[in-house]
Amino acid sequence: MTPNKDAGDPLGQNVDFYVGxxxxxxxxxxxxxxxxxxxxxAVAVYATLSGELRFIQNIKxxxxxxxxxxxxxxxxxxxxxxxxxxxxxxxxNATFPMLDIDAGDxxxxxxxxxxxxxxxxxxxxxxxDNDSPWTQSPDNAPNGIAEDVRFRxxxxxxxxxxxxxxxNSVSVFYPLAYTNWQVNFYAKADFGIPPIKDIVILNGxxxxxxxxxxxxxxxxxxxxxxxxxxFVNVWRxx
Numbered sequence: 001m002t003p004n005k006d007a008g009d010p011l012g013q014n015v016d017f018y019v020g021x022x023x024x025x026x027x028x029x030x031x032x033x034x035x036x037x038x039x040x041x042a043v044a045v046y047a048t049l050s051g052e053l054r055f056i057q058n059i060k061x062x063x064x065x066x067x068x069x070x071x072x073x074x075x076x077x078x079x080x081x082x083x084x085x086x087x088x089x090x091x092x093n094a095t096f097p098m099l100d101i102d103a104g105d106x107x108x109x110x111x112x113x114x115x116x117x118x119x120x121x122x123x124x125x126x127x128x129d130n131d132s133p134w135t136q137s138p139d140n141a142p143n144g145i146a147e148d149v150r151f152r153x154x155x156x157x158x159x160x161x162x163x164x165x166x167x168n169s170v171s172v173f174y175p176l177a178y179t180n181w182q183v184n185f186y187a188k189a190d191f192g193i194p195p196i197k198d199i200v201i202l203n204g205x206x207x208x209x210x211x212x213x214x215x216x217x218x219x220x221x222x223x224x225x226x227x228x229x230x231f232v233n234v235w236r237x238x
Contacts, residue, residue, distance in 0.1 A: 001155055001181045002039045003205040004130070006031045014038075015185060015204040018134055023196035024142050026135040027185045029151075029205050036113075036130035037205045038181060042157045046118055046125040051161030053116065053127045054109040056173070057100040058222045059229045060152040060180075064088040064238070067186045067200070069148035075238060079138050080146040082194055087138035088238040089149050091229075097222040098229040100153065107171035108223050109160060135185050138235030144196050145189040152182045156220045157213070177215045181207035 005012040014037040018025045029037030044053055065076025072084030079087040091098065099108055114129045133151050137144075158173040184204035187196045 001179055001207040002041070002210040003203065003207065004031060004035060004037055004039045005203070006033045006035065011202050013202040015183065015199055015202060017187075017197075017199070018136075021197055022142075023144065023147050023187050024137060026137040026141075027147060027187060027199070028132055028134040029183045029185075030132045036132040037183065038131045038207075040129040040131070040155060041126065042128075043124055043126045044157075044176070046123055049159075049161075051159050053125055054158050054160040054173075055114075055127065055129055056108055056156040056158055056220045056223075057110040057131070058097040058154045058156070058220050059100050060154050061096045062089050062091075062233075063150040063152065064090070065148050066150035066184060067148045069146045071238065077238065078147065078149040079141070079144050079235065080148070081140065081143050082145050082189075082192070083143075086238045087235045089135060089233065089235055092232045092234045092236075094227050094232045097154070098227070098232070099220075099222045099224060100230070101225065101228045102230060105225075107160075108173070108220075108225060109158075109171070110155070133183055136233075136235065138237075141195075143194050145192050145194055147185060147187045147196055149185045150182055151185065152180070154178055154180050154220075158220075173219070175217050175219055177213040178220075179208050179213040181205070 064078030071077040071086035077086035186200045
């Protein structure tokens, strides 16, 4: 996984406002040119086996108040309001880790702008994809003075093939490796006056390393397709 940035951008910005010039609708891992904030790429030796390389992504956690933001009671705050109250980005009646898919996806693999190619000499297979997670925002967001959450995914590389089980076609996965990455979403209001319009950490997307991974045949921790992360993440008063 490689943090993305626009060509020629000396700041390497990959966190921006979802809309406009404030965080009233949250922050997103994207560049100023509205390109994705995280780039995925994997290369493996190609063999004439049934199946193909795929990604599976788990969301490991949301760390509210990661940069030290607290509410009037001293509790970690993902979204701090001018009156000292707060809200946190969390799951609704679910626990981490969570599978990261979209409604209607046919199996557990991660597919946004997925590509798969085989080299001309048929020795390697390369797959790519990307991600631009968006925090959304809580009720009464325009009265916020800070947004402070770390988003923590784990990206798995697997070999997938289709197998018939009791007359049904099912996806079967053989895990190969994983890597961890994260987005540090941190923005504040100027002089404590709403709305939130100063992104403190512009290059908040980071990873274990562009070519760093852990070889592992252990299965992804979260494979249940219901519920999935995009369906159950919410902002709640804290």
